[in-house]
Amino acid sequence: MRAARGGMDKVLLSAILLIAVLGIFFIYSATWDWQTESGHFSALVIKQSIWVVIGIVLLFIFSASDYLKILNYAYIFYILNLLALVFLLVFGGERYGARRWIAFGPVSIQPSEFVKITVILVLAAFLGDRREKIGTVKNYIASIALVMPASALIFLQPDLGTAFVLVPILFSILFVSGEKIKHIVLTMAAGLASIPFLWMFLKGYQKNRLMVFLNPDLDPLGAGYTIIQSKIAVGSGGMFGKGWLSGTQSYLNFLPERHTDFIFSVVGEEWGFFGGVALIALYALIVARGIRIFSRVPDVQGRAIAAGVVILIAFQVLVNIAMTIGLMPVVGLPLPAISYGGSNTIATLISVGLLLSVSRRIER
Amino acid sequence: MLFIMRIWFFSLILIVAMGVLFAGLFYVQVGMYEKYSVMSEENRLKVVPLVAPRGSIFDRNGKVLVEDVLSFDVAIIYYRVEDKDSLTNVLSEVLEVPKSVVSRRIKEAGKIPYSPVSIASNIGMEKVIRLEELEMNHPDILLEISAKRKYLYGDSAAHVVGYVGSINRSEFKRLKHYGYKINDLVGRDGVEKAFDDYLRGTHGGKQIEVDHRGREATTLGYREPLPGKDVYLTIDLELQKTCEKLLEKKKGAIVAMDPSTGAVLAMASAPAYDPGIFINRERASELSKVFGSRNYPLMNRAIAGTYPPGSVFKVITALSGLDSSDATIKTVFNCQGSLSLGKFRFACWREKGHADQILRDAIKHSCNVYFFKLGLLAGVDRISAFAKKCGLGQHTGIDIPGEKAGIVPSSAWKRKKLNERWYKGDTVNYSIGQGYLLCSPLQVARMMSIFANKGYLVKPYVVEFVDKVRVNAGEKVFLNLSTSDVSEIREGLKAVVNGKRGTGVKAKQSDVIVSGKTGTAQTSRGKKNHGWFAGFAPFDEAKLTVVVFDEHGGKGGYYAAETAGKVFKKAKELKML
Numbered sequence: 001m002r003a004a005r006g007g008m009d010k011v012l013l014s015a016i017l018l019i020a021v022l023g024i025f026f027i028y029s030a031t032w033d034w035q036t037e038s039g040h041f042s043a044l045v046i047k048q049s050i051w052v053v054i055g056i057v058l059l060f061i062f063s064a065s066d067y068l069k070i071l072n073y074a075y076i077f078y079i080l081n082l083l084a085l086v087f088l089l090v091f092g093g094e095r096y097g098a099r100r101w102i103a104f105g106p107v108s109i110q111p112s113e114f115v116k117i118t119v120i121l122v123l124a125a126f127l128g129d130r131r132e133k134i135g136t137v138k139n140y141i142a143s144i145a146l147v148m149p150a151s152a153l154i155f156l157q158p159d160l161g162t163a164f165v166l167v168p169i170l171f172s173i174l175f176v177s178g179e180k181i182k183h184i185v186l187t188m189a190a191g192l193a194s195i196p197f198l199w200m201f202l203k204g205y206q207k208n209r210l211m212v213f214l215n216p217d218l219d220p221l222g223a224g225y226t227i228i229q230s231k232i233a234v235g236s237g238g239m240f241g242k243g244w245l246s247g248t249q250s251y252l253n254f255l256p257e258r259h260t261d262f263i264f265s266v267v268g269e270e271w272g273f274f275g276g277v278a279l280i281a282l283y284a285l286i287v288a289r290g291i292r293i294f295s296r297v298p299d300v301q302g303r304a305i306a307a308g309v310v311i312l313i314a315f316q317v318l319v320n321i322a323m324t325i326g327l328m329p330v331v332g333l334p335l336p337a338i339s340y341g342g343s344n345t346i347a348t349l350i351s352v353g354l355l356l357s358v359s360r361r362i363e364r
Numbered sequence: 365m366l367f368i369m370r371i372w373f374f375s376l377i378l379i380v381a382m383g384v385l386f387a388g389l390f391y392v393q394v395g396m397y398e399k400y401s402v403m404s405e406e407n408r409l410k411v412v413p414l415v416a417p418r419g420s421i422f423d424r425n426g427k428v429l430v431e432d433v434l435s436f437d438v439a440i441i442y443y444r445v446e447d448k449d450s451l452t453n454v455l456s457e458v459l460e461v462p463k464s465v466v467s468r469r470i471k472e473a474g475k476i477p478y479s480p481v482s483i484a485s486n487i488g489m490e491k492v493i494r495l496e497e498l499e500m501n502h503p504d505i506l507l508e509i510s511a512k513r514k515y516l517y518g519d520s521a522a523h524v525v526g527y528v529g530s531i532n533r534s535e536f537k538r539l540k541h542y543g544y545k546i547n548d549l550v551g552r553d554g555v556e557k558a559f560d561d562y563l564r565g566t567h568g569g570k571q572i573e574v575d576h577r578g579r580e581a582t583t584l585g586y587r588e589p590l591p592g593k594d595v596y597l598t599i600d601l602e603l604q605k606t607c608e609k610l611l612e613k614k615k616g617a618i619v620a621m622d623p624s625t626g627a628v629l630a631m632a633s634a635p636a637y638d639p640g641i642f643i644n645r646e647r648a649s650e651l652s653k654v655f656g657s658r659n660y661p662l663m664n665r666a667i668a669g670t671y672p673p674g675s676v677f678k679v680i681t682a683l684s685g686l687d688s689s690d691a692t693i694k695t696v697f698n699c700q701g702s703l704s705l706g707k708f709r710f711a712c713w714r715e716k717g718h719a720d721q722i723l724r725d726a727i728k729h730s731c732n733v734y735f736f737k738l739g740l741l742a743g744v745d746r747i748s749a750f751a752k753k754c755g756l757g758q759h760t761g762i763d764i765p766g767e768k769a770g771i772v773p774s775s776a777w778k779r780k781k782l783n784e785r786w787y788k789g790d791t792v793n794y795s796i797g798q799g800y801l802l803c804s805p806l807q808v809a810r811m812m813s814i815f816a817n818k819g820y821l822v823k824p825y826v827v828e829f830v831d832k833v834r835v836n837a838g839e840k841v842f843l844n845l846s847t848s849d850v851s852e853i854r855e856g857l858k859a860v861v862n863g864k865r866g867t868g869v870k871a872k873q874s875d876v877i878v879s880g881k882t883g884t885a886q887t888s889r890g891k892k893n894h895g896w897f898a899g900f901a902p903f904d905e906a907k908l909t910v911v912v913f914d915e916h917g918g919k920g921g922y923y924a925a926e927t928a929g930k931v932f933k934k935a936k937e938l939k940m941l
Contacts, residue, residue, distance in 0.1 A: 176370060232407065235400025237394045248408045248573075273393040277386065287378060293373045307374070318381050325392045326385070 001187035004316065004325030008063050009359035012289040014025035015060070015282050016337065016352045020052045020345070022279070023263075029245050030259040030266045030340075035202050044259060051342040055349030063360075064352030067124075070354070071301055074118070074125035077260055078150075081118040084111035085153035112154045112162040117351050119150055119166055120173070127177045128301035140183045143174060144298045160206055161319070167191070168315050169308050176307040177300050197323055234268030234276075241272030259340040261332055264324045276321075283317045283336070286310075290355055296362040309355045310311035312336075313348070408573050409584075416565025417511040419592030420631065421525055421555060423601040424629070430525055430639075432511040436492045439480035442473040444504040451504055452588060458494050459484050480506050513549060513643050519636040521604050523664035524597065524628075524826050526554020527639035544562075549643065553662070555595055555827060556639075558764050562830045565592035596822065596829040598627035598836075606934040607632035610927050615915035616806040617665040620931060623813030623900055623909040625838030626822030628762070629940070630931075631806075633665040633846040667762060670770035670802035671913065674883030675730045675867075676896045677751075677797025679815060679853055684750040684848040685738035688902050696720050699733035703792065710736055713884075727856025730867045730882060730921075732796050738797025744786050747794055748774035753843055754811045755821050756803050762824045763836065770807060773800035797887060808898050809911040812880070815854050816900035816909050819845050857881055858903055861925070868897060870926035872908060876941050877903040878932050880910075882921025892918030897928040901941055906933050 024045060027335050031042040062070070088102060088111060101108040126146055133139040147170050155163040171184055199207070232251035242248070247269035249255055256264055287310050294306030313336050320335045322328035334341060336348040392400070417432035438459065445451055448470060456463040461484065470514075473481035495507055513528055528549040535550060550564075551557035568589030607618040611634035620630035635657070641650040654661050663669060685691045687823060701717035703710045711733040712718065718725075726734035751757060757772030771777075773794065775786035793799035803811075806824055813822055821843060825836035857879035860868040869884045880899015887894060895914035900906040910931045912924040935941050 172374065176367075176374065178367070178370075229407075231392060231396075232400050232403045234389075235396045236398040236404035237393055238401065239394055249404055268389070268393060272391060276389050276393070280382065280385065280389075284382060291371065291375055291378075295368075314378055314381075318385055322387055322388065325388050327388045 006357040007360065009289050009293065011357060012278075012286060012293075012352070013063075013356060015285045015289070016349065017056065019279075019286075020055065020337045020349065022282075023335075023345070024052060026246070026263055026266055026338060027259050027340050029247065029270060030263060032245055047342070048340050048345065052337075052349075054342075055337070055346040058346060059349040059353035059356070062183040062350055063356030065357055065362075067305055067354055067357040068128075068299075068301060069197055070357075071121060071125040072130060074121040078118040078122040082149055082153065084109075085115070085150070085157075089153065089156055100159055107342065110341070110343035111348040112157065112159050113341075115150050115154060116165060116169065116312050117347055117354070119147055120305055120312065120351070120353050120354075122146060123170065123173045123308065124301045124304035127173070127304050128299065131300045134178045134300070135180050137183065140174065140179050144170065144187070156202070157308050158202075159322055159332060160202070160208065160211045161333040165312065165315055165319075165333060168311050172307050172311040173304045176294060176303050198338050219345060226255075226257065226330060227326050230262050230265040231326050233258075233265040234325050237269040237272045237275075238239070238320060239273050241268070241270045241275050244270050246270060261320065261330075261334055261339060262324055263339050264321050267338075268324065279338075280317065280321065283313060286352065289359070293355060293359045293362055297358055298361070302358040302361055305354050306358045309351045312351055377592075391907060399576075409571065414568035414570060414587075415509070415511050416529075416567050416588040416589035416793050417460050417591045418513060418549065418565060419563040419594045421563075421598050422594060422596045423521075423529065423604075423626075425600065426596070427601050428516060429521060429597070429599075429601065430513065430515050433514045435486045435510050435512040436489075437482045437485040437508045437510060438487060438495060439469060439506040439508055440469070440483055440504050441480050441506055441795040442471055442504070445470070446504065451502065454498055454502065455483060455505070458491055458498070459487065459939075474724060480508070486512070486804070513640075515639045517601070517605075518640065520601070520608060521597075521599055521631070522554075522636045523633045523666070523824070524554050524599055524631050525639060526556035526558075526764070527552050527637075527642045528556050529642050539571050541595045552642070553766065554598065554664075554764050559595050559827060559830065561595040563595060566590040593831045595827055597826050598629060598828050599631070599826060600620075600629045600938065600940070602938055603931070603934055603940070604630040604632060606630075607931060608634070610912075610930055614917060615659060615665070615671065616917065617911075617913045617915075618927070619666050619809040619909075619911045621806075621809050621813060621822075621824060621909045622838075623816035623822065626810070626813075626824040627828065627836075627838065628806075628824050628826045629908065629935075631664075631666045631826065633663070635659050635661040637661045638721065664764075664766055665762070665913065665915065666805045667760070667767045668804070669913075669915075670768050670804050671894055671915070672799070672801055672885040672887065673797040673803045673808055674885030674894065674896050675732075675796055676808055676812075676881045676883035676898045677801065677803075678727060678730065678735050678795070678882060679857070680751050680754060680811070681735045681739045681742065681747060682727065682853050682856070683797040683845065683849060684742035684746045685735075686723070686846065686852075687746060687750065688742050690741045691738060693723050693848065694740075695738075696722055697726070697734045697737045697760070699731050701733070703733050703736045705788055705792060708789055709788070723852060724856040724859060727853065727881070728859035728863045728866045730860070734796045736792045739791050740788060743793075744773075744775050744791045744794060747791070748772055754814055755823075756801075756807050756811060760804075760806050760810050760824050762806060763827050767806075768804060770804055771800055771802040797883060805911045805913040808896070808913075809909050812898040812900060812911065813906075813909045814843065814845070814907035815850060815857060815879075818850055818854070819843055819847070854879065854903070857899065861899065867921060868899065868928075870922060871897060871899055871929035871932065873901070873929060873932050873936065876901050876932065876936055878929065879903055880925070882925050884920035884922075887916065890917040893920055895920045895922075895924035897921055897924035899925075899928055901932050901935075907941055908932065910935075 027048050028045045030045045101111050130139055151163050151166050233255055247266055249269050255262055255265055267279055290306055290310030294303045297303055316333050316336050319328055319333045323330055336345040337345055420428055421430040423429055452463055452466045455466045469483050499505055529552045531548045531550045551560035568587040571585040572583050596621040603620055607630045611632055614634055616634055618632045621628050637654045641647040698720050699712055699718040701715050702713050718729050718731040721734055744850045758769050778784055778786050784935045815864045823839040827835055859878055860866040861871045862877045868880050871878050877900040878899055880897055883896030885894040895917045898911045900909045912928045914924050
């Protein structure tokens with residue numbers, strides 16, 4: 001095993017730390033108690049701060065480790081993660097109509113958030129081990145088969161968004177690691193063709209969300225309510241926003257789930273178009289640095305990890321923000337490292353830690 | 365090389381996706397900013413009107429006739445409904461309404477999810493308290509307080525009090541700068557209309573910031589509602605009710621007035637209507653009945669109806685005749701039952717005539733021939749002048765709307781109106797209150813009051829105080845009539861009621877001297893006579909003038925006198941005399 005050579009990507013590190021800290025401020029605003037108007041820290045803000053601290057510690061640990069060594073444990077991580085998902089399906093209690101959380105005392109863990117990482121790792125390990133066979137049909141199908149159980153288990157929870165995010169992760173890793181474009185295009189075509197069949201597997205509320213996405217006025221107070229209120233929040237922010245803690249939409253409770261999946265509508269309302277663009281630019285910076293890393297890293301594993309993390313973050317940011325402004329249906333994908341939630345925050349910071357670890361190995 | 369291409373492709377997809385996102389964000393935040401910022405304001409701001417109650421209307425003794433009572437109405441707002449079953453159960457239980465009715469209303473409310481839909485109105489205090497307790501857990505229930513106009517005595521004094529109705533679009537446009545709101549009630553007739561500016565309060569309001577369930581979050585502004593001012597009438601409810609009872613199932617009017625001030629103590633017009641029908645939606649069917657009736661119940665016959673006064677007018681003929689140099693109170697005219705003028709014969713009501721009489725007796729007997737002769741001496745224009753002097757043919761100036769002036773003819777009037785010369789026959793008819801002459805019962809009351817107060821004209825009024833401020837004090841116009849003439853006519857009027865064979869003996873009271881004049885007015889062919897009685901009591905220092913008008917009653921003045929007698933009797937009981 002080679003020891004880590006270069007320093008890690010400082011720009012990338014600063015960007016993710018800034019995002020994580022900003023996230024705490026956004027959650028502070030989203031959960032601000034307008035009734036008492038006291039600026040006290042809500043339990044949610046304190047919890048999120050703890051997650052961020054834990055996440056940053058893990059980020060440094062992972063970035064300091066050699067990712068190739070971590071990949072030795074990739075299959076174990078992946079299998080453990082799959083077991084957790086199975087456990088959830090069998091024993092998990094439902095919350096909001098889905099079985100996503102495993103509770104450990106006061107702390108709930110959302111294994112599907114970590115699947116995003118373990119899938120990246122297991123694919124990297126798999127492709128690294130078989131790098132001579134990349135491009136063969138057998139290898140291609142085997143890679144897909146490797147991810148299938150995770151996707152299926154999450155889909156059954158059901159957690160459409162997370163199951164969905166695994167698809168671009170899988171294909172972009174296959175793409176950058178040198179799989180045949182022909183294969184990828186064929187699979188995608190097949191996937192598109194099967195969408196009508198997937199529709200049958202969707203739960204009622206999921207179908208509703210998709211229908212309402214197509215026409216929010218279908219149900220302005222039901223499923224469409226969130227989209228309409230979120231658009232009002234973001235839209236009324238205008239160019240410069242209403243200012244921190246001044247978003248009427250969010251603090252008067254018009255916006256449901258505003259500290260989790262819809263946190264961007266708080267950002268949009270209070271910081272306006274410029275604030276939103278600035279935040280997206282921070283993510284874009286991470287993505288750009290990520291692309292730079294995987295284009296320069298010499299090994300397949302590093303490329304797979306970097307591409308997976310880049311697409312994980314980019315995809316979630318795009319879908320999440322598009323959803324708050326009504327460009328996408330409401331699927332439960334968080335804004336990475338900002339939406340309230342320990343699992344999301346920690347998983348995102350770990351994934352960036354992995355990216356940083358890869359960054360130390362790039363050819364300068 | 366191939367790898368580089370893949371990286372470029374990979375980056376390109378992300379750049380395009382980010383471009384779409386920026387464009388979307390720009391569209392929503394910059395392009396649609398106006399729309400969404402308005403929606404956001406509408407989301408959060410709400411003005412809750414605080415209704416100012418309208419002032420009450422009292423009778424002269426401080427009895428409430430009309431007042432605003434608070435009405436508690438229950439409504440639901442559909443979009444706040446969280447659990448239809450629980451809402452149905454709660455409302456059905458508290459309001460004691462079948463569940464099927466409640467759930468049907470909830471369903472209807474679903475069609476207009478943002479507007480409150482009424483479930484029950486005017487619920488009792490006990491239910492209000494129970495619902496208030498429930499309101500905390502049921503933001504979908506809305507308790508609305510509104511002020512409802514209540515006419516406590518139904519159709520009693522309806523024509524004086526008047527009624528209110530919702531402001532219409534054109535009125536609203538005209539009046540909105542005066543603080544009227546759409547849906548406001550505005551006075552439509554009677555005191556409600558004439559004193560609308562005082563009765564109407566000034567609405568207040570509360571601007572609040574609401575949360576997503578419409579619950580109050582903070583109060584941004586508050587303006588206290590100012591209730592309307594109270595109005596005190598000159599009407600005595602007891603006397604009023606007596607007058608109305610006397611007119612039951614008839615058409616006509618009774619006016620009772622203080623002859624020294626013009627304060628109207630009772631003013632009844634029959635048929636009447638209940639002002640409540642204009643504000644209760646459940647009673648809308650009664651409206652069409654009122655509007656459709658050929659008896660015109662909405663018309664206040666006491667001021668807006670003009671009729672030939674008949675022999676009551678003879679007091680004017682007497683004044684004019686005595687004013688001419690050819691007649692005095694001692695002048696004797698002979699009555700043989702009729703008067704011939706050319707080929708026309710004008711009959712007295714008593715076929716065999718009244719023989720020789722002086723004025724006093726002629727009034728007592730209501731002899732037509734005497735007044736024909738006296739009227740011919742006076743001449744049409746003198747009669748006309750005195751009629752006008754005594755307030756006929758013009759508005760009395762009473763403080764409620766809808767008065768009609770009536771007609772006091774003269775030779776010039778006839779030339780102008782009918783393009784015909786005035787004939788002696790016209791004067792003959794004129795002198796007994798027939799022909800073109802038309803008077804309202806209130807004008808007759810005002811005219812008779814001149815003889816009650818021995819010489820001055822009063823301005824009738826129905827409102828004495830607004831809050832504590834006196835708004836009418838009794839305006840007097842002295843007419844400079846000959847005291848001896850007036851006194852002689854008064855003697856005649858006394859004899860009408862109290863003398864042997866007087867035409868108004870039915871009005872006679874044992875404990876107070878009533879004086880007055882009967883009248884039986886012929887109307888158009890085929891229709892029954894109008895009956896009149898106009899009188900006052902006591903003889904000296906008169907305190908009450910009463911005019912009874914019996915529209916097409918067919919019974920003449922003799923019976924009108926009987927009715928008036930009952931009014932005097934009641935007034936005596938009420939210690940007004």
